[in-house]
Amino acid sequence: MSGTGTGKGTGKGKGRGRGKALGLAGWVAGVGAVLVALPLAAGARLPDRMATHWGGGVGDSGATPDGSMPFAQSLAFPLALWAVLALGVAAFAVTRARAASVLLPSGVLLAGAQAAIVRANLDHEDWRQADPLDGRVVAAVLAAAVLAAFAGVMIDRRGPVAAVSPAAGAPVMDIPAGERLVWLARTSNPWLRLTAAVLGAVAALAAVAGAGGLLGPAWQLVAPFGVASVAVLAFSSVRARVTAQGLEVGFGPLGWPVRRWAAADIESARAEDRTPAQVGGWGYRLGGLGTTVMLRAGECLVVRSRGKDFAVSVDDAARGAALLNSLVPGTRSTPQALS
Template structure:
């Protein structure tokens, strides 16, 4: 638990410090192609700028605004307890995108201008930034509010494959989720590099086309780490459903009749070849932490599928009970 909390704090720190660095560095990296003062504000009724800042202020002020805003959002919600903490994702993600996008728009508008009065209002950029921020906010909301099943099962009993007695007329559901916070931290760090490359490229800081390969590689790596940094397992009358990532996609499903047996087994990364989605002599294992795993043997297959989740024995017991119930008709 301490490791998880430490990793979450580290992820938040990486995002906060990384966005600060991007905001502060962009004007400085492009200073040879910028005027002494940068146009930073445009009137609502025209394209001509009506406000400006010196280069040092254009670098420092957005970074300070971000730091103050991040602190104002994070500290109260963290003190509010666990229910408030997920809201930091919903709020900080779009806010960081808005500020970095706005900084990129300012840099691009002033690029290669002799005087800040020549800069023109970046209307298309503003629209694109707002759309990206809304999409990020919606994605963050979906992540923290995604429906999760609740466990409602008795005590597993019996030898060998565990089983449960399901009372007549009752529908039982078992749910478990496991996350590897260090993979999430890696995803955030690589994603930040991708964001910096995209903003630098779009803002004109780098030569055209030089950072697209870096952006594409880091974005793909960040997405892969994010998808396989968490897993959810759900057992219901539909069978076993295993889904990956914060949005629960992609996923795999087995109906009760598609499973021969289910059991709990203790596995470690060294046994299955490492972390993540692994294929070994033990079959397929989704290994996010060492310890108990829910293991099934799909019907007609010679290898197992295992997923590392807590309370795996109870999930296996319910799955076996559902399988037996379906076989009896």
């Protein structure tokens, strides 16, 4: 698009930035709570001094603990380390731009390490009797940290929202020659996000408690709550993007999975008001009106492709529809407008 776009994208970018900051603040608080709560929950089953370092290899039956800390210090040290890391990310602009990439895997590693230490010390009267570190727990923590790092990179890579200039409400937008076509809108449902967070917290606590030896077969809680959390989170927010190639709708905070419609496959587009009652509820709905991604009642972008309707509840749907209609064969007002 040209450089004469409105300030709408900047405002949405700031709003998304605030959402990211609040999410990371919740992550920092949650990890801190786990670091404290896990050893306290197992306090009656732990020695006064905790084994915190082992000689030899992980999972090696010959590895013996060769370092320890008082219980209070073993609780406070990782919490202080986490606080310093979080404050460092908040203080430096360069690091702050990569906050999710740093904080997500670091939190997983610290919480996993605390769980492994608690598990090894559990039900021993003296720290020298602590079990070797469980290689399965260590491997699971490292795998989870890698996934968290990937998610953090994807979150940090999300760029600002761009918008094109309004077109006086016309159903087909006149694109000046030499300008590129870009329109982007996002919508989220805070209640669905909260539901996903609660389900995810239950799964995470069960996983940490299981790794720490405080829970039996943790997968019985982790699996259903984890899958439910991911499913709800995937449809708690949506991003619609129009370019010269057509329409792209991404789901969830990472914009994935994605559905795409090529410009040549779109028959028409329109803005239409819909409610959850009309489409059968919230989230990804199938019904008599076609497919609807319903996150809030009101304006939806509706596209018809191959005789079927797909609707997504996003703001500024009329402008998105006008831009899509400008791509439909026979409606382009300027043949060289798209590049």
